[in-house]
Amino acid sequence: MTTFPITRLAGRRTPFYYYDIALLEQTLDTIAAETHDRPDFIVHYAVKANANPALLRIIMQHGLGADCVSGEEVKAALGAGIDAGKIVFAGVGKTDEEINLGLDCGISCFNVESLEELAVIDELSGRKGTKANVAIRFNPDIKASTIAQISTGRRENKFGISTDMIDEVAAAIKGCRNITFKGTHMHIGSQITEMGDFVRLAQSMNATVSTLEAKGLTVETINVGGGLGIDYHNPDGAAVADFKAYFAVFKDNLRTRPGQTVHFELGRSIVAQCGSLISRVTYVKQGCGKRFVILDAGMNDLVRPAMYKAHHEIQNLTPHGGAELFDVVGPVCESSDVFGGDVTMSTTRRGDLVAIRSAGAYGETMASRYNLRPLAPSYTDKDA
Numbered sequence: 045m046t047t048f049p050i051t052r053l054a055g056r057r058t059p060f061y062y063y064d065i066a067l068l069e070q071t072l073d074t075i076a077a078e079t080h081d082r083p084d085f086i087v088h089y090a091v092k093a094n095a096n097p098a099l100l101r102i103i104m105q106h107g108l109g110a111d112c113v114s115g116e117e118v119k120a121a122l123g124a125g126i127d128a129g130k131i132v133f134a135g136v137g138k139t140d141e142e143i144n145l146g147l148d149c150g151i152s153c154f155n156v157e158s159l160e161e162l163a164v165i166d167e168l169s170g171r172k173g174t175k176a177n178v179a180i181r182f183n184p185d186i187k188a189s190t191i192a193q194i195s196t197g198r199r200e201n202k203f204g205i206s207t208d209m210i211d212e213v214a215a216a217i218k219g220c221r222n223i224t225f226k227g228t229h230m231h232i233g234s235q236i237t238e239m240g241d242f243v244r245l246a247q248s249m250n251a252t253v254s255t256l257e258a259k260g261l262t263v264e265t266i267n268v269g270g271g272l273g274i275d276y277h278n279p280d281g282a283a284v285a286d287f288k289a290y291f292a293v294f295k296d297n298l299r300t301r302p303g304q305t306v307h308f309e310l311g312r313s314i315v316a317q318c319g320s321l322i323s324r325v326t327y328v329k330q331g332c333g334k335r336f337v338i339l340d341a342g343m344n345d346l347v348r349p350a351m352y353k354a355h356h357e358i359q360n361l362t363p364h365g366g367a368e369l370f371d372v373v374g375p376v377c378e379s380s381d382v383f384g385g386d387v388t389m390s391t392t393r394r395g396d397l398v399a400i401r402s403a404g405a406y407g408e409t410m411a412s413r414y415n416l417r418p419l420a421p422s423y424t425d426k427d428a
């Protein structure tokens with residue numbers, strides 16, 4: 045459970061991100077505990093969720109690898125001390141520059157998302173006289189129980205290569221002279237709390253691996269992506285995601301043979317609950333039949349509510365007692381700059397400090413300078 049050191053936080057200019065490193069460490073310890081019986085399970089942190097260097101360093105110290113989706117993320121992971129041999133690199137649009145960077149750094153694997161990309165990697169690694177390690181990202185056409193914007197494993201999504209094209213994939217791999225085929229990859233979406241979705245992923249992976257092996261390819265690595273969801277309605281009661289149930293799905297349903305490793309790319313479930321966006325109330329405004337709490341944080345600082353209609357708990361950290369209904373909004377000139385409608389909060393006044401909870405994932409990394417607002421800084425419980 046995150047406790048906020050109000051008197052220390054109150055002296056800081058708002059808005060800012062506040063990270064509870066003790067909770068992050070507890071989360072990482074839970075992952076270690078739930079995978080310690082499976083030395084073949086290798087967890088990579090999905091850097092896209094939050095690339096804050098303070099968090100990356102802690103994650104690296106706990107031995108995780110990195111899952112990157114851009115050249116800059118590869119650099120950030122390396123900068124935090126994550127070994128290149130533990131970095132995997134996905135993304136539908138890797139540029140030549142990014143592929144060359146991955147080759148030069150010696151990353152462990154490119155997760156290749158099209159036959160066109162495979163040909164380019166083959167060519168670029170050939171020019172360097174090297175061999176690129178590649179896994180093929182397959183699109184299993186699984187409808188995950190999450191919102192459309194963060195579903196990635198449907199046929200109509202841009203990600204991966206359809207499992208229907210497996211014959212062409214096997215032939216293309218055999219035709220490449222400058223790649224080493226490592227294995228398979230799938231990632232079906234994010235904020236998934238239905239374990240049945242991951243069971244279907246494991247089953248699809250079993251079938252895909254069997255087909256590739258029947259075609260004479262050796263599958264060393266099986267990467268099942270990330271996607272484990274968190275409880276946005278209960279940031280303190282469910283501070284650590286259900287890693288037990290998640291890893292049990294793969295222990296029970298994924299077929300592996302000796303020598304194979306199973307890779308995970310978890311982002312949100314590692315960092316979401318340890319982060320809060322701290323903001324100050326600029327005005328409490330009486331509207332027509334509504335009362336607005338206007339914060340000094342906006343959608344540019346945390347875009348998830350505006351972009352995905354995502355729910356975040358909102359908590360007044362300056363206690364006055366009572367309970368009232370407010371629409372909590374930001375100052376950005378967009379009607380979608382709303383953090384929550386009809387939110388029950390304690391009596392709220394100008395100058396109060398407010399925490400928007402569960403903001404550690406896809407918060408700071410998605411921030412922008414829209415309206416020319418400055419990027420919010422960040423602090424941790426170690427330096428608050």
Ligand SMILES: Cc1ncc(COP(=O)(O)O)c(C=O)c1O
Pocket residue numbers: 090092093111134135196231233234235269270271272309310311312313
């Ligand atoms: C390829 C890939 N791997 C892993 C992740 C991490 O997902 P999550 O943060 O839901 O665990 C993502 C995010 O969508 C992704 O695109």
